[in-house]
Amino acid sequence: MSDGHPGPGLNRPLIVSSVMLATVMTSLDTTIANVALPHMMGSVSASADEITWVLTSYIVAAAIMTPLSGWLAGRFGRKQVFLVSIAGFTIASALCGAAQSLPEIVGFRLLQGLFGASLIPLSQAVLLDIYTPEEQGPAMAIWGMGAVLGPIIGPALGGWLTENFSWRWVFYINLPFGMLAFAGVMSFIHDKRHQFKVPFDFMGFGFLSLAIGAFQLFLDRGQDKAWFESTEIWIEATVAGLAFFLFIVHTVTAPRPFLPRELIKDRNFATATFFGFFVGMLLFATLALLPPMLETLMGYPVVTTGIVTAPRGVGSLVSMFVVGQLVNRVDVRLIIGAGLVLSIYALFGMTSFSLGMNAWPVMWTGIIQGLGIGLIFVPLSTLAFATLNPAYRAEGAGVFTLVRNLGSSSGISIMQALFSTNTSVVHSRLVEGLRPDNPATRLLPAPYSLSNPGGIAALNAEATRQSAMVAYIDDFKLMLFVAVLLGPLLFLMKRPVRTQNHEPSLAVD
Numbered sequence: 001m002s003d004g005h006p007g008p009g010l011n012r013p014l015i016v017s018s019v020m021l022a023t024v025m026t027s028l029d030t031t032i033a034n035v036a037l038p039h040m041m042g043s044v045s046a047s048a049d050e051i052t053w054v055l056t057s058y059i060v061a062a063a064i065m066t067p068l069s070g071w072l073a074g075r076f077g078r079k080q081v082f083l084v085s086i087a088g089f090t091i092a093s094a095l096c097g098a099a100q101s102l103p104e105i106v107g108f109r110l111l112q113g114l115f116g117a118s119l120i121p122l123s124q125a126v127l128l129d130i131y132t133p134e135e136q137g138p139a140m141a142i143w144g145m146g147a148v149l150g151p152i153i154g155p156a157l158g159g160w161l162t163e164n165f166s167w168r169w170v171f172y173i174n175l176p177f178g179m180l181a182f183a184g185v186m187s188f189i190h191d192k193r194h195q196f197k198v199p200f201d202f203m204g205f206g207f208l209s210l211a212i213g214a215f216q217l218f219l220d221r222g223q224d225k226a227w228f229e230s231t232e233i234w235i236e237a238t239v240a241g242l243a244f245f246l247f248i249v250h251t252v253t254a255p256r257p258f259l260p261r262e263l264i265k266d267r268n269f270a271t272a273t274f275f276g277f278f279v280g281m282l283l284f285a286t287l288a289l290l291p292p293m294l295e296t297l298m299g300y301p302v303v304t305t306g307i308v309t310a311p312r313g314v315g316s317l318v319s320m321f322v323v324g325q326l327v328n329r330v331d332v333r334l335i336i337g338a339g340l341v342l343s344i345y346a347l348f349g350m351t352s353f354s355l356g357m358n359a360w361p362v363m364w365t366g367i368i369q370g371l372g373i374g375l376i377f378v379p380l381s382t383l384a385f386a387t388l389n390p391a392y393r394a395e396g397a398g399v400f401t402l403v404r405n406l407g408s409s410s411g412i413s414i415m416q417a418l419f420s421t422n423t424s425v426v427h428s429r430l431v432e433g434l435r436p437d438n439p440a441t442r443l444l445p446a447p448y449s450l451s452n453p454g455g456i457a458a459l460n461a462e463a464t465r466q467s468a469m470v471a472y473i474d475d476f477k478l479m480l481f482v483a484v485l486l487g488p489l490l491f492l493m494k495r496p497v498r499t500q501n502h503e504p505s506l507a508v509d
Helices: 011-028 034-042 054-074 078-098 102-116 121-128 136-164 174-188 202-222 232-253 263-267 266-298 302-309 311-324 333-350 360-386 390-431 439-442 453-492 501-507
Strands: none
Touching: 011 078, 011 121, 011 136, 034 054, 034 136, 034 232, 034 266, 034 302, 054 078, 054 102, 054 121, 054 174, 054 202, 054 263, 054 390, 054 439, 078 121, 078 174, 078 360, 136 202, 136 302, 174 302, 202 232, 232 311, 232 390, 263 266, 263 390, 266 302, 266 311, 266 333, 266 360, 302 311, 302 360, 311 333, 311 360, 333 360, 333 453
16 A cells, blocks of 8 residues: 555545455355365265365465465565465465365365465455554454454355355355455555565474474374374374474574564463464364264255354354454453353253254354354454564464464364264264174164165164264364363463554454
């Protein structure tokens, strides 16, 4: 933006429209593919474990690339990075839609994440530049609504596109948005080309990226490879552990490390970032588990699945409006505590799911969980940066986002691995008593039977269905346990001093 001013007339609204298109497009992709996962499985010949790579590859790539956003913008210019990011994200979306195999779609999703990582922080920076400090509060409210709008409409839109066209359209839908955003940024944003060198610790960044990538591969492939019975899993675990160890050593010894030591020393930032890791895990693991459960076990059409899971996003939107009014008036630890209580209550309700339920339990627990997550996210960002030296705010924002996204990706992988393991264990227990010499099996109602192949197949299918529901409930119980354990962390954080309305937005990606 020329010296931070957009110019008179129509220019500023058009800049806002352009950057918000990019924001909505990127945030949309965090949830739009979830409901289409069962349909993708058949097209690319993937198992239930493997298809989750479509979600985790995007999140991990975005997590790794986000801390580079500020350095790239300072080195090459914000407009140039914005244009390359939009173009790359749009092309990667087209490639995802055209993918014919699992390796292809996972690779293209990695590209999506790498290019898309810069769009949300850059769109926020652009809005902060073109509005005066007095106007930044409402501007950030508009930006926040755009960032939340994507996840809200994602499940329903993804379901409608999959049902009426195919799963490929959950990616093709990005093309018109991307082209409009590219044209808008090209036409209406005018900043000077920055060509100054900003210090960046590439060695620390490299060690951390290698650790994250190897750790994610370890989680994603462990179930299929029987964990440590496989040489590959040993290699991935060793690389992840060694890279993380080298990252820690480098952080302690380097003069200007990728992770500034002051971030770790700040109690609020360290605790809030740790808290954010598990919040990301609880939110995105739930979003990844519910669509396959509803479609494969409950027989819901993909559109219905999208509609039933959408209330979670509506709850988040409502609570974010409430947070905007309370964040500077009430101790934010109380707001986060209220959000955590709501999340715990929702997860407790999810442990009562059954194959005989209707859509209502999924919807009301979704609304409650959405309200809880919305009450946690923005106040948690406020707490993380409340006592942090402003000189480290930019690095802190990147690290905070990276850790939260890592929690999201690892949560999806861990819960999916536990689901697969528990399904097998429960299935074996259910069928061990189904023998011809068991008197109870003589009273089996049709179509179940142990005397003909069709009856045996029907009996096995029902046992698989029942064991899968038990495994889903076990996952929800584990998430409930983790949420309860997060409560004491609030007592480790200091109450922040009163801040300007626009300051919390600096910590939100």
